[in-house]
Amino acid sequence: MQITITGRKVQVPDDVRAAVERKIGALDRFVAGLDRAEVVFREEKNPRIAEREQVEVTLLGHGHHVRASVAGVDQHQAVDLAVGKLGKQLRKLKTRVVRRHRPNLHRDEAHHPLARLENDLVNGAAAPEAAPRPDDPEWVPRIVRRKTFDLELMDPAEAVTRMQLLDHDFFLFVNAETGKPGVVYLRSDGDAGLIEIDD
16 A cells, blocks of 8 residues: 655654554555545644644545545554544445345354454544534634535435545435435434435
């Protein structure tokens, strides 16, 4: 796997780079076709936030696009949290691929390579908490980034899977059932919702 490591206004020491190459590089043997990883480090400047070291990892290849963005108290912890999160996402991806090609396959999940990877790499680390919003009740978010992309035709269940693999809380797509744009989103109860256009 080709791994690109970037620090956005932050230094990435050699020992952290070595840990990234070892731990992220180990993920490529569990899902065929992952041939590129982009790892970006940032640092939160707000001194009130304890988990200031941020890392975003994107795995790419053979049509797969898996992303994790986490924060930790230091870069090593952030890498471990990202690897743990990616392990869970890759397990979902592997299950989806296996079910698509071998729908009647039954296996012991505890002995599956992705389950072992998840147990080995997570090491009981807890998921990072979301960064706090500004205290000002009048605060309104600004649009600071614009993004364009081509909508893909898929059914809502596939859109939910893609949303999970991208580690987003919503996903815009063209609904194969209606031929119209739709949005799936993550609800606070953990399930997904679907927004459709009404004629």
